[in-house]
Amino acid sequence: MTAITGRSTGFKLPNCRRKWSRQTKRRFITGILFISLWIIGFFAFTLYPMVASLYYSFTEYHIKRAPEWIGLVNYVNLFHDPLFWTSLYNTTYMVVFGVSLSLIVSFTCALLLNLKIRGQSIYRVIYFLPSIVPTVASTLLWLWILNPNSGLLNTILSHIGIRGPSWTTDPTWSKPSLILLGLWGVGNTIVIYLASLQDVPVVLMEAAELDGANWWQRLWAVTIPLVSPVTLFNLIMGVIATFQYFAQAYVLSAGVSPVASGLGAPLNSTLFYSVYLYQQGFVYLKMGYASALAWILFLIILVCTLILLRSSERWTYYEGG
Amino acid sequence: MSHRGRRVAMVVVAVLMLALLASCAPPAAAPAGQGQAPQGQAEKAAPAAKQKVLRVWITWGDNPAQLQSLFNKYGEAHNVRVEVNSPVSEDKVIAALSGNEPPDVLVLGGPDSVGSWAREGLVTPLDDFLSDGKVDINDIFEAPLSQCKYQGTYYCLPWGTDTYALFWNKDLFEEAGLDPEQPPQTMEELAEFAKKLTKVDKDGHITQVGFVPDFSWSHLDLYTAMMGGYWYSDDGTKILFTSDPVVGALKWEQQFYCDYNADEVLRFTSAFGGYMSPDNGFYAGKVAMMVDGEWQPGVNFIQKYKPELYYGVAPFPPPADHPERKDTNLVSGTVALIPSGVKDKATAWDLMAWMMSPEIVAEEMVANFNLPSSKKAAQDPRFHENKKFEVFLKLMADPNAKAPILTPINAEVGTELGQIEEKVLHTCADPMPLLQAGQEKLQPMLDKALSGQ
Known part of the structure; x- marks a missing residue:
C-alpha cells in the first residue's frame, strides 16, 4: 500500500x-x-x-466461515462509528503535528551537522544512532524517560521548578509524548537532508554572498528552495508512515495498561487508525470491517499524497527544471 | 554543478526509501521472542524415522523447557513426539486456527476468546469426547469448568486456574496504627483502611496509597460479583451494564480515586515499576492493599522479587450488608481446547485427557504456582505447604466461586467496560450514562452474534 509510483519509467x-x-x-x-x-x-x-481485502471489505467475514456478501454495510457502519472518527482524529493529529515537527527538527539538525566543525562525523553518528534502535526497544525506553514521577524528563523539569505532566497517562499529553519519541528517531530524515544540503551548489551560495545576502537570506532564498524536492520526499514518506502509525502506540498502551482492552489507552487518546484496524481484525475477528477500514486508509493516503504532489509544483524547485 | 554529489544523494535517497518502505510494512504485534522451539526438541527428532508428531501451543509460559519435558512424558509413553510451542502470541493462534494445520491442542491463558471462536466454528465441541470416560468431569472444580461452557456445550477444559484475593502489607498496617493481623472485613472497612493508609506530603503529592482498585489491572468482575451480579444475564443473552451490581461496583471503585485527587493518584500509580520487578507498587510498599492472584505468594513472584515482604492474604471482603457473599470470587484461567481444523481429533483428545489427569495437573500447577483444576490434584500435599496459597485453593472450591460467562462478544464487552472503568476512575465521570450508552451499543451486537448461529 505504501508504494509511490514515479512518473513513466520509460519501460515499454x-x-x-x-x-x-x-x-x-x-x-x-x-x-x-x-x-x-x-x-x-x-x-x-x-x-x-x-x-x-477489497472483496472482504464488502462481506462479513470472521476467518473460518465463508465470507457473506453484505454490500456497502461495512462502509456505512464505519461512518457511524464514533471510534472510527476518534482514531482518524488521533492519526490526523500525528500527521499534522508529528510530520511537520519532524521535518523542521530534522532539517535544523541537518543544518547543524553540515557545519564544518571539528568532530562533525561523530555528531552525525550520534544523531543517526537512535534511528537504528528497534521501535519496541526505543518505545519502552521512552516509557521510562516519560515516567511522571521518576522519569528522566520530569526529573530534569523538576530541577528548574516545573512539575512535568503525566506524559503517558494523561490523554492530553499522550500524543505529544509519542511525537517527542518520534523526534528522537529522525536520523533517517536527517541523513537525507544532509545529502541534499551538500548538493546545494557552492556557486549559488557564493553569488548570493557577493550580492550581500546574510546567512538567513541565503538559507531562506537559496538553501530551502534547493532542498525542497527532498522536503517533498520526506513529507510524503512521513505522511504515509504516520497514517500507518502502529508499533509505538501498541507498545505504549500495553505499557500504560497491561490488559488487552488497553489498546488506545489512556482514554482512547492513542487509538490510532492502524491500532483500531488491528483491534477490529485481530481482537474482534471482524475481518470484513477491518478490510473496509484498510481501504479507507488506503484512499486517504492516496488522496493526501496526490494533493501533496499536485501542490508541490508550487513550492518545489528543481535545478534546471 | 556537482553531478557526482547529486548521484550520491540519489543513491542514498533510494536506499533509504527502501529502508523506509520496509519499516512501514504491515504492523507486527509485540515481536518478543515467540515461537522459538525449546531445546531438547532437536535432539529428540533424530531417532524413530516415522514417529507421529503432536503439536501443543501454549499462549503463556516463561519456562518452555519445563513444559516440553512435561509433554515428553506423554511422548515416551505413547511413542509419539510432542512439540511444545510456548509462549505463542494471540495473532499466531488466530492465523493457525483459520489455517489447515492448527496445533493439536491449544492452551490459552483464559477462556475469553472461546465463546467467539466457538461461534465461528474454530473450536471442537467436547461433549462427545467427554462421554468416553477418559476425563472424569466430576473431578474438575465446578467454577473453572463452567468457564468452558458456551451455550450448554463444553468447548474447552480448565487445566490450571486463577483466582484473586486481598493482599495487605503488614508493615504499613502497623505504621498506620492498624492491627497487622486483621484485614478489612467489609468493602466499606476496606475504604476506611485505605484512607488511613494513604499518605500525602505537604505539596499535596501522594507518597503512599492505601488501595488502588484497578491495580495491577481491572478487577471489576470481582467487585461486581461482590455486589451480587455480573454484566451478563446468566444465560449470556442480555447485557446488564446498567444493573445495580455493575453501577455499584464502579461507584465503589471510584472513591479510591475521586475521594482523593484522581490526577495525583494516577500520577503516583503510573510511576510504579514493572509488575514482575522489585519496584512493583505493592512489593515496594507504595500500595498497602491490592487484589492479586494465587501466583503471587509463589517462587516466581514475591519470593523472587521481595522475599522479605511482610504481608498477608485473605479473601476479598463482601459488602457490609451482604455477609452471605463472603468468599465470592471469580475463577478464570488456563484452558485447553482442540481446534476444529485438527484432523486426528481422537489422538488430540487422548493427549488432552492425559493433560487433565490429576497427576499431570498437579505436576504442572505446582511448577507454575497456579491452582489445579482437578479435585484429586488439589489434595496433593505440595499445594498445602504454602498457607497463603491455600487461601486461594479454598476460595476456588467455595460454593460462592463463580466463573465468567462466555458470549461471542466477550472481547468487545471487555474493551467497552475497560474504557468505561477508565473514564469513571480516572476522570471521575458518572458511570450511569456511560454504561447506558455501552449497553445500547453492545446489546444489538450480542443479539446479532447469537442469532447468526
Whole structure:
C-alpha cells in the first residue's frame, strides 16, 4: 500500500506483432526470469491480498466461515462509528503535528551537522544512532524517560521548578509524548537532508554572498528552495508512515495498561487508525470491517499524497527544471 | 554543478526509501521472542524415522523447557513426539486456527476468546469426547469448568486456574496504627483502611496509597460479583451494564480515586515499576492493599522479587450488608481446547485427557504456582505447604466461586467496560450514562452474534 509510483519509467513492452529475433526472445526470457521472484512475490503477497481485502471489505467475514456478501454495510457502519472518527482524529493529529515537527527538527539538525566543525562525523553518528534502535526497544525506553514521577524528563523539569505532566497517562499529553519519541528517531530524515544540503551548489551560495545576502537570506532564498524536492520526499514518506502509525502506540498502551482492552489507552487518546484496524481484525475477528477500514486508509493516503504532489509544483524547485 | 554529489544523494535517497518502505510494512504485534522451539526438541527428532508428531501451543509460559519435558512424558509413553510451542502470541493462534494445520491442542491463558471462536466454528465441541470416560468431569472444580461452557456445550477444559484475593502489607498496617493481623472485613472497612493508609506530603503529592482498585489491572468482575451480579444475564443473552451490581461496583471503585485527587493518584500509580520487578507498587510498599492472584505468594513472584515482604492474604471482603457473599470470587484461567481444523481429533483428545489427569495437573500447577483444576490434584500435599496459597485453593472450591460467562462478544464487552472503568476512575465521570450508552451499543451486537448461529 505504501508504494509511490514515479512518473513513466520509460519501460515499454516489446512490440509483439513484429517477430522477435532469437536474441531478443532470449533476453526477454532471461529478464523475466531475473525478476520472476519479484513478480511472484508481488502477485502472491501484495496484489492478491489487496484484491482479497477489497472483496472482504464488502462481506462479513470472521476467518473460518465463508465470507457473506453484505454490500456497502461495512462502509456505512464505519461512518457511524464514533471510534472510527476518534482514531482518524488521533492519526490526523500525528500527521499534522508529528510530520511537520519532524521535518523542521530534522532539517535544523541537518543544518547543524553540515557545519564544518571539528568532530562533525561523530555528531552525525550520534544523531543517526537512535534511528537504528528497534521501535519496541526505543518505545519502552521512552516509557521510562516519560515516567511522571521518576522519569528522566520530569526529573530534569523538576530541577528548574516545573512539575512535568503525566506524559503517558494523561490523554492530553499522550500524543505529544509519542511525537517527542518520534523526534528522537529522525536520523533517517536527517541523513537525507544532509545529502541534499551538500548538493546545494557552492556557486549559488557564493553569488548570493557577493550580492550581500546574510546567512538567513541565503538559507531562506537559496538553501530551502534547493532542498525542497527532498522536503517533498520526506513529507510524503512521513505522511504515509504516520497514517500507518502502529508499533509505538501498541507498545505504549500495553505499557500504560497491561490488559488487552488497553489498546488506545489512556482514554482512547492513542487509538490510532492502524491500532483500531488491528483491534477490529485481530481482537474482534471482524475481518470484513477491518478490510473496509484498510481501504479507507488506503484512499486517504492516496488522496493526501496526490494533493501533496499536485501542490508541490508550487513550492518545489528543481535545478534546471 | 556537482553531478557526482547529486548521484550520491540519489543513491542514498533510494536506499533509504527502501529502508523506509520496509519499516512501514504491515504492523507486527509485540515481536518478543515467540515461537522459538525449546531445546531438547532437536535432539529428540533424530531417532524413530516415522514417529507421529503432536503439536501443543501454549499462549503463556516463561519456562518452555519445563513444559516440553512435561509433554515428553506423554511422548515416551505413547511413542509419539510432542512439540511444545510456548509462549505463542494471540495473532499466531488466530492465523493457525483459520489455517489447515492448527496445533493439536491449544492452551490459552483464559477462556475469553472461546465463546467467539466457538461461534465461528474454530473450536471442537467436547461433549462427545467427554462421554468416553477418559476425563472424569466430576473431578474438575465446578467454577473453572463452567468457564468452558458456551451455550450448554463444553468447548474447552480448565487445566490450571486463577483466582484473586486481598493482599495487605503488614508493615504499613502497623505504621498506620492498624492491627497487622486483621484485614478489612467489609468493602466499606476496606475504604476506611485505605484512607488511613494513604499518605500525602505537604505539596499535596501522594507518597503512599492505601488501595488502588484497578491495580495491577481491572478487577471489576470481582467487585461486581461482590455486589451480587455480573454484566451478563446468566444465560449470556442480555447485557446488564446498567444493573445495580455493575453501577455499584464502579461507584465503589471510584472513591479510591475521586475521594482523593484522581490526577495525583494516577500520577503516583503510573510511576510504579514493572509488575514482575522489585519496584512493583505493592512489593515496594507504595500500595498497602491490592487484589492479586494465587501466583503471587509463589517462587516466581514475591519470593523472587521481595522475599522479605511482610504481608498477608485473605479473601476479598463482601459488602457490609451482604455477609452471605463472603468468599465470592471469580475463577478464570488456563484452558485447553482442540481446534476444529485438527484432523486426528481422537489422538488430540487422548493427549488432552492425559493433560487433565490429576497427576499431570498437579505436576504442572505446582511448577507454575497456579491452582489445579482437578479435585484429586488439589489434595496433593505440595499445594498445602504454602498457607497463603491455600487461601486461594479454598476460595476456588467455595460454593460462592463463580466463573465468567462466555458470549461471542466477550472481547468487545471487555474493551467497552475497560474504557468505561477508565473514564469513571480516572476522570471521575458518572458511570450511569456511560454504561447506558455501552449497553445500547453492545446489546444489538450480542443479539446479532447469537442469532447468526
